[in-house]
Amino acid sequence: xxIETDLKLGFKDVMIRPKRSTLNSRAQVSLEREFKFLHxxxxxxxxxxxxxxxxxxxxxxxxLALAKEKLFTAIHKHYTVxxxxxxxxxxxxxxxxxIAVSTGTGKSDFKKIVExxxxxxxxxxxxxxxxxxxxxxxxxxxxxxxxQFPDKVIIAGNVVTGEMVExxxxxxxxxxxxxxxxxxxxTTRVKTGVGYPQLSAIIECADAAHGLGGHIIxxxxxxxxGDVAKxxxxxxxxxxxGGMLAGHNESGGKLIEVNGEKFKEFYGMSSETxxxxxxxxxxxxxxxxxxxxxxxxxxxxxxTLHDILGGIRSTCTYVGASxxxxxxxxxxxxxxxxxxxxxxxxx
Numbered sequence: 086x087x088i089e090t091d092l093k094l095g096f097k098d099v100m101i102r103p104k105r106s107t108l109n110s111r112a113q114v115s116l117e118r119e120f121k122f123l124h125x126x127x128x129x130x131x132x133x134x135x136x137x138x139x140x141x142x143x144x145x146x147x148x149l150a151l152a153k154e155k156l157f158t159a160i161h162k163h164y165t166v167x168x169x170x171x172x173x174x175x176x177x178x179x180x181x182x183x184i185a186v187s188t189g190t191g192k193s194d195f196k197k198i199v200e201x202x203x204x205x206x207x208x209x210x211x212x213x214x215x216x217x218x219x220x221x222x223x224x225x226x227x228x229x230x231x232x233q234f235p236d237k238v239i240i241a242g243n244v245v246t247g248e249m250v251e252x253x254x255x256x257x258x259x260x261x262x263x264x265x266x267x268x269x270x271x272t273t274r275v276k277t278g279v280g281y282p283q284l285s286a287i288i289e290c291a292d293a294a295h296g297l298g299g300h301i302i303x304x305x306x307x308x309x310x311g312d313v314a315k316x317x318x319x320x321x322x323x324x325x326x327g328g329m330l331a332g333h334n335e336s337g338g339k340l341i342e343v344n345g346e347k348f349k350e351f352y353g354m355s356s357e358t359x360x361x362x363x364x365x366x367x368x369x370x371x372x373x374x375x376x377x378x379x380x381x382x383x384x385x386x387x388x389t390l391h392d393i394l395g396g397i398r399s400t401c402t403y404v405g406a407s408x409x410x411x412x413x414x415x416x417x418x419x420x421x422x423x424x425x426x427x428x429x430x431x432x
Contacts, residue, residue: 093285095267096312099418106405111398116409117155120322122259123299124231125238127209131155131183132394133409134313135302137327138162138187138214139337140362141351145172146335150386152183154394159212159240159325161337161354162187163363166200173205185210185240190226195233202234210238214262216273216355216374218244224256231257243304245281247293254299260323261299263290267306269328270353273374284319284418291320310396311424317397317409318416326393332380333389340382347382 108114119130136147138159145168148158164172173180186201186208188194202208211234215223218241227241241253242262250261266273266280274280283306294301303321307313307329316324330336331351338350352358353375383389401407404415425431 093282094418094420095282095284096306096308096315097424098282098420099284099315100421100424101315101318101400101404102417102419103403104405104415104417106402108402108405108407111395111402113407114398114401114409115407116394116397118322118408118410120300122238123254123297124257124259125209125236127236127238129182129209129238131157133157133323134393135159135323135325136330137304137325138185138212139327139352139354141336141338141349142327142330143187144335144337145176147330147333147386148180148184149176150335151390152177152180154387154390155183156390157183157185157323159185159187159210159214162189162194162214166197166204169201170204173207178207181205181207181209184208185212185238187212187214190215190223195226195229198230199233202237208237210240212240212262213258214240214242216243216265218242218253218262219249224252227253227256227258240302242302245286245290247289250290250293250299250301251297254294254297259299260302261290261294262302262304262325263287263321264304264306264325268304268353269308270351270356270376270378271305271374272353272376273355276374284315287316287319287321291322294322295320310393311400313393314397314400314412315418317412318400318418320413328380329389329393330386332383333386334384335386341379343379348379349382350377351380352377 116132134156136158138161140161143161188198238259240260241258245265267283300322302323303316304325332349341348356375358377406412406415
């Protein structure tokens, strides 16, 4: 046993210090980026914000809405091969560049993704997603996936430390998903005591990834548009959103009406709700590590997207970054003890 005493920070612990800027308007800011990858030869251009691969967020409907704005969706892993084929038959061709096929690490999972990619070779992205990216079984699955799909862009996670980011990149990942426990419906930190403050995780993992020519996704912890800007400022290449994109028409989950008000169900993928839905319940050797909540119904996701993207453009104007790529180079974080004046309640 040992204790690390270095300070670790989350989004709530910092703000971005403004700097002089030559920009006259938010309209001058470009949020699109172009990425080349460590292993795949594919080149991707778009706004590097992703819908999480949760079945209440990473839906086909969400993918269609986000792709129109050049944003990305990691499609959840519970769609069948037939559902994938039906979706891609009717979806526009360009959708293939803005979606990832998600998978777990079982034998049946590998067989399924081979079928999906064989029948739909236009797909470019694979997301290997587990709660604990530190297991040897996960790393071995990644090796097999890279061997099977040498030209695909492979996303792998989740981890929170630089040495594991380096291992995953060297074993075949192009992008590593960073985050353990920060999600709004994740209870891993409560149930296990395991986790890492998200801002520090991004800073440390981005440094490790970029040294090898890889990329990272900040997954979890963003509650407001300012958090997304902080994630990019800290060095994340992509930012994945769950709760911020839940509750919309395009989101999964039941629509519920309570006393005349509409809500949508939102739950973690390790919650009792998810496990009952997909595997028949919580196994007796484990505990639920997610919660189920009801989110006020928000309508079409495009309104929320404009709010998020507008906030990031505004961040860029405050520090003089004309492109999203420049934001991290112009970011200075200051430690704070408060974020906002809540005298009239939180936003």
